Amino acid sequence: MKVKVLSRNPDDYVRETKLDIQRVPRNYDPSLHPFEVSREYTRALNATKLERVFAKPFLASLDGHRDGVNCMAKHTKSLSTLLSGSCDGEVKMWNLTKHDCVRTLQAHEGFVRGIVVRYCGTSFFTVGDDKTIKQWKMEAPGYGEAEEPLNTILGKTVFTGLDHHQKEAVFATCGQQVDIWDEQRSSPIRSFTWGVDSFSSVRFNPVETELLASCASDRSIVLYDMRESAPLKKVIMTMRSNTLCWNPMEAYHFTCANEDYNLYTYDMRNLDRPFMVHMDHVSAVLDVDYSPTGKEFVSASFDKTIRIFQKDGGHSREVYHTKRMQHVICVKWSADNKYILSGSDEMNIRLWKANAAEKLGVLAPREKQAINYNQKLKEKFQHHPQIRRITHHRHLPKNIYHQTKELRIMKEARKRKERNVRKHSRPGTVPVVSEKEKHVVTVVK
Amino acid sequence: MASPGEAATDDSHVGKNKKPPARYWQELPEEGEDENKDEKGGEKPLPQKDQQTQKAKKRKQPEDQRDGKNFVSGKSDPFPGPAPIPKERVQKFKRKDKAKKPRHQHFKLRDMMKRSDEASEMSQKQAARFDLLLPEDAGFLEGDEDEDTCTISQEDIAEAVDITSGAKYFNLKLSQFGPYRVDYSKTGRHLLLGGRRGHVACIDWQSKHLMCEINVMESVNDVKWLHSEAMYAVAQKKWLYIYDSNGIELHCIRKFNDVLRMQFLPYHFLLATASATSFLQYLDVSVGKEVAAFCTKTGRLDVMCQNPHNAIIHLGHPNGTVTLWSPNQKEALVKMLCHQGGVRSVTVDKTGMYMVTSGLDKKLKVYDIRAFKPLKSYFLPAGASCLSLSQRGLLSAATGDVVQVYRDVWSAPVTKPYMAHRVRGSVWGLHFCPFEDVLGVGHGDGFTSMLVPGAGEPNFDGLDANPYRSAKQRQEWEVKALLEKIQPELISLDPTELGYVDRATFEQRHRDRVQALGYDPLAKEKFVPKYKKKGRSSAGAVERRKKQVAHEDQRDEIRKTVEDKMKMEKEIKERAQKKAALSNQKSALDRFKK
Secondary structure (H helix, E strand, O other): OEEEOOOOOHHHOOOOOOOOOOOOOOOOOHHHOOOHHHHHHHHHHHHHHHHHHHOOOEEEEEEOOOOOEEEEEEOOOOOOEEEEEEOOOEEEEEEOOOOEEEEEEEOOOOOEEEEEEOOOOOEEEEEEOOOEEEEEEOOOOOOOOOOOOOEEEEOOOOOOEEEEOOOOOEEEEEOOOEEEEEOOOOOOOEEEOOOOOOEEEEEEOOOOOOEEEEEEOOOEEEEEEOOOOOOOEEEEEOOOEEEEEEOOOOOOEEEEEEOOOOEEEEEOOEOOOOOEEEEOOOOOEEEEEEOOOOOEEEEEEOOOOEEEEEOOOOEEEEEEOOOOOOOEEEEEEOOOOOEEEEEEOOOEEEEEEOOOOOOOOOOOHHHHHHHHHHHHHHHHOOOOHHHHHHHHOOOOOHHHHHHHHHHHHHHHHHHHHHHHHHHOOOOOOOOOOOHHHHOEEEEEO | OOOHHHHHHHHHHHOOOOOOOOOOOOHHHHHHHHHHHOOOOOOOHHHHHHHHHHHHHOOOOOOOOHHHOOEEOOEEOOOOOOOOOOHHHHHHOOOOOOOOOOOOOOHHHHHHHHHHHHHHHHHHHHHHHHHOOOOOOOOEEEOOOOOOHHHOOHHHHHHHOOHHHHOOOEEEEOOOOOOEEEEEOOOOOEEEEEEOOOEEEEEEOOOOEEEEEEEOOOOEEEEEEOOOOOEEEEEEOOEEEEEEOOOOEEEEEEEEEOEEEEEEEOOOOEEEEEEOOOEEEEEEOOOOEEEEEEEOOOOOOOEEEEOOOOOOEEEEOOOOEEEEEOOOOOOOOEEEEOOOOOEEEEEEOOOOOEEEEEEOOOEEEEEEOOOOEEEEEEEOOOOOOEEEEOOOOOEEEEEOOEEEEEOOOOOOOOOOOOEEEEOOOOEEEEEEOOOOOEEEEEEOOEEEEEEOOOOOOOOOOOOOOOOOOOHHHHHHHHHHHHHOOOOHHHOOOOOOHHHOOOOOOHHHHHHHHHHHHOOOOOOOOOOOOOOOOOOOOOHHHHHHHHHHHHHHHHHHHHHHHHHHHHHHHHHHHHHHHHHHHHHHOOOHHHHHOO
16 A cells, blocks of 8 residues: 655744744645636726825925916926926026925016026026026025026017927027027027917927927917928917927827817827827816826816826826816926926916825835736726726816816717718718817918 | 766767767767867867857857857756746646737737737746645555555554644544534634534644534534634524634524525635525625525525535535526526436535536436536445535545545546545535545544545645634735625626626627717618509509519629629739749749740
8 A cells, every 4th residue: 555645744834933934835726716817806996996095196385486387397407406487587496305495586577488407407598578588507696696697698579488409509499480599699590480470389309309399379380400491391270289298209299288178199290180189178288298208298277287198098097186276387297207297377386296196205025016916907907897987087176077078068069960960961071070180270391 | 077968978989889878968068078179180170160150259149159059168058948847737827828819900909919928928837837846745545456445444544644644534422412514614724513413613623622612502504614714604593603713602693594504605705505495695704794695496405515616506406406506696597407316415626617416316427517518427326415525626425324535536437436434423514624635524423534645735825725824824814815805796607707808799889880970881771662653552563663672782782792702803813923923033044944
């Protein structure tokens, strides 16, 4: 007779001393783990619920401005520094880790229209309603020294926007025309006009650094190459775009914030139709900024909310609002991809988490692992109705909620009408126009 | 330097004809040897050249030469690449078949699916690799030649094995309150005994430590551990009671009356009870709420088991049927006629593939429970009153006072039992101890714990059911398990259903499309014949006109299909011609051919 009976030595399964950690022998045999899918689903559901519980995005409010915040600029080298310009011509420099203002200077008379930090991070430029461009040193003046700009350029007309080249000592302004300036000269090295009397914003492409784009008041977006003397092409839309932002990772793509409550992402090679229409705001969109990863962007709107969109998602994944935040005029996504800064009408700059449920600070490895696992589970079961409902639910202020509903009803009514017209007319006379094509009037080259 | 490769080269130098059998790694070490010794001779130009190129390129591409095999100090790795994994072992961890590739235009989806396939393959391989490292092997029992294993007595086995295992064979003589029902906790550490005449005891059976012992002063129908060893349920004469491990009565549940049998679904925290009034009830023990109650309308329910794979409850009935129940449906999911007499016992194996039933017709039948087909039928002269399946698929059947254990009942026809053991009284309860080679038998004269080598799963998972867990670990496990409690709505015949894509039916999609477009693109206008005067709209004429139109339509359709076909053929021909032309163009000299 040969016999063997299971006989385990408990010493192999129990820790030796109390100072050790417990032993956990594993066996990954699927038959020992029944109900795999249902258990994972339950875990995913719990993770989704916890995510909503922990979603507390608001971090701090930076107050100190004496008028609405009109523009902001990220420091190109330091993560903790932010510059902001207000409607009374004041520029403030903030330390974000300490949540306080480190420097204040009266830069302009009237609005500060634009502010941008030079690529080296040692100085910054401001433009204002007083028709001047000023360059300032980044360090505060020493004791007893007066706060004076390094350089002042007096322009002929009011400037409305400003952006600096990524690598060279060149910057661009917009106003009645788009001007390219050399930092050493007091007159523009190049001026672009295309039958337009005013531009609202100009942006350099961060990848293809010689390219620029600007939004004009005749509802057009104009693209330029700095090396050429004439603009490249423009697209005219049904409504005016306020600002635009280039995708920092995909050189061809840019997103513009439009007056018709939508944002449009274009591929600059094909301006006939936007690559994606981002809808959800219920009032004009005033500003937009991409995350450094290029996968998402944040938009600020006149409807007192900020929304975060996926670059290829038609609807927002997140909406931020507070009771006190008024019309949001400018918004920035921090360079470490973790924070969002918004400047609004009621003189405050707010600091938000980019990922509302994220836990800040140093994470233990097990914590990190658990977060990653939960993330994967949520992704896996994201289309299940219960989980989708919880992830998509957001509390909205009453008026925005009702306005959203109203807009939806209006849209549906319009669609229904169009459908009925199509139904009762000769086939082919009322073509189906997609949402993407609807908003582009023409492309001019 | 005592590698087998070198030994082989030594042999060749001496000049012996006899060669040792070729090994797959030998070829490369010989080459390495060549490098060392044959450099001056230059007999073999090829390896030398090889070496030169290697020297030249050494810095840049160290792995480039020799079929991409790694070299460490001139010696080749005798076991290149990752260790091979046996196919069956990989198969064991296979969750799904490879998904069908989507069409080329869905490039994002394609990419995603490719990545997920890769990830699942990798995890499958890793799990299979890890399987080699499991510490324990399953038990076995083999007789000498012409010795039947069923003739080996328990005493002999207990003597032959080590002392701790030998101590697992024991008898408890409890003749006063018998017969006994038996239940082991999920980890297999704790044993619960319920005597018919009111004796309830829970024991840490390995250390023989009595946790509590009470007499409920009422008849006891069934006992069951709840999720941990801290609580158990007792079905008494009238109501269902819940006690804690100290024997303190926690609840008396008056909603559950005349309960005869109970099953606990550990991942759902559901206690399913079958009563004498033919009610099947589910109690959620985590919140104490009745989840579902069905009147099965089939009389007294005293045969019950659960399918551990999908948490479906199987009930056996006196008319020979077995019914399958989930808490989500008022009717039975499945009714199977299994026996000609009443069903005496039912059990389902761990993987949820096989169901074994025994009936009053003295038959033991094995069913494939996924296809609902009978597989095997055995005749037991005495019939089996109790059945139980172990984790590794051993079947124990109690016939009167004899417990027989069978092996491989579903794969091969079985003629004799694997083991047999006679107990003192008639058997009332049978239960294999999880993760141990032990079968607990409750009978009229108490309890017998018998050794059944090869019954238990040798390697447990510490996060699921750990027999050696401490109190702290148990508490943590409890919290985790409660968080992961599966809702009763998710119980269905196929537990993986939740993971499948819910393809909207064609009709639903079509309806959506119709709504979006505002008209039905597939709809055909029905021909309504115009009314004509002068008797031309008589019934026959209208019918004729309709027929004519239908005929026209049909002809149109046929014409269209024929045209399509012609077009296709033409295209194929053109393509073939193009291909032929291309292949002809290959050489410039082809034009001189005739």
